Amino acid sequence: xxxxxxxxxxxxxxxxxxxxxxxxELTVKEYELDLKLFxxxxxxxxxYSEENLTIDEINEFQISEFLGDIILVKDNSAATxxxxxxxxxxxxxxxxxxxxxxxxxxxxxxxxxxKLKSEPVYLSYKEIKEYLKAIKSYDSKNRNRDLAIIKTxxxxxxxxxxxxxxxxxxxxxxxxxxxxxxxxxKERYVPLHKExxxxxxNYLPDRKQITPxxxxxxxxxxxSNRGNRISTRTVQxxxxxxxxxxxxxxxxxxxxxxxxxxxxxxxYQRTKDLRVLQxxxxxxxxxxxxIYTHTDKEQRKHAVQQMPEL
Numbered sequence: 391x392x393x394x395x396x397x398x399x400x401x402x403x404x405x406x407x408x409x410x411x412x413x414x415e416l417t418v419k420e421y422e423l424d425l426k427l428f429x430x431x432x433x434x435x436x437x438y439s440e441e442n443l444t445i446d447e448i449n450e451f452q453i454s455e456f457l458g459d460i461i462l463v464k465d466n467s468a469a470t471x472x473x474x475x476x477x478x479x480x481x482x483x484x485x486x487x488x489x490x491x492x493x494x495x496x497x498x499x500x501x502x503x504x505k506l507k508s509e510p511v512y513l514s515y516k517e518i519k520e521y522l523k524a525i526k527s528y529d530s531k532n533r534n535r536d537l538a539i540i541k542t543x544x545x546x547x548x549x550x551x552x553x554x555x556x557x558x559x560x561x562x563x564x565x566x567x568x569x570x571x572x573x574x575x576k577e578r579y580v581p582l583h584k585e586x587x588x589x590x591x592n593y594l595p596d597r598k599q600i601t602p603x604x605x606x607x608x609x610x611x612x613x614s615n616r617g618n619r620i621s622t623r624t625v626q627x628x629x630x631x632x633x634x635x636x637x638x639x640x641x642x643x644x645x646x647x648x649x650x651x652x653x654x655x656x657x658y659q660r661t662k663d664l665r666v667l668q669x670x671x672x673x674x675x676x677x678x679x680x681i682y683t684h685t686d687k688e689q690r691k692h693a694v695q696q697m698p699e700l
Contacts, residue, residue, distance in 0.1 A: 547653035
């Protein structure tokens with residue numbers, strides 16, 4: 391059995407994720423970053439060479455130490471540790487499947503328990519109005535673009551990876567919908583609210599003023615000022631910026647995923663249709679969608695007040 395170098399094995403694994411598993415480029419990039427982070431850890435803590443490290447040199451102890459440091463030293467969340475655990479588990483599972491290693495040293499490492507069923511954080515209707523007002527009143531050449539992005543989050547519930555991957559041709563104005571490939575390379579169909587269509591149409595003249603830098607940028611819906619497809623980092627920073635300008639409590643914690651939660655919460659409160667919500671969010675398991683069946687604090691207070699006097 392050939393003891394191949396770690397870097398070579400990682401490249402083979404990434405090709406496998408794209409060619410055989412059909413993963414999106416953004417998802418594959420996450421795996422790549424996790425595996426590079428692990429290699430740097432082995433160099434720093436165990437004095438391995440990143441260039442000459444082989445896959446047979448890696449053992450369960452090193453992986454456990456790396457995952458432990460994610461929480462104890464780096465002060466990351468349990469969910470972050472688990473994502474890196476799943477990246478390494480998939481990587482070594484691939485190596486064993488292809489005959490590069492006899493064992494998978496990650497098999498016996500357990501994920502950290504996380505409160506996955508806790509209620510999602512979302513913006514109230516009042517906060518949404520203040521948020522949109524902050525964008526509209528902000529003097530910036532990106533105002534129309536940013537407003538289109540935020541309304542797409544709020545009315546479509548897209549993941550950030552799905553939003554930055556949107557192309558101009560994904561939008562069907564006649565059918566008033568978008569069709570694209572989401573998580574797991576599954577095709578998604580999402581109807582567009584008139585607010586989103588109008589916001590995108592208002593942004594398109596601004597987009598025409600930007601010269602795309604490459605072939606990918608030419609087809610991208612949302613562009614940066616430099617002519618590239620807008621990045622996830624740019625969107626994340628922009629979302630927080632307007633949360634702060636709107637004076638929203640805990641603005642630093644407002645993320646694109648919180649806007650996705652906001653969409654889901656608003657839609658469920660108005661329709662009570664879990665199946666439709668599952669389809670729109672692109673959840674493969676409806677149990678994931680059930681976290682949105684919560685009621686807000688005002689509803690709870692109102693419900694209690696309806697109790698008879700005893």
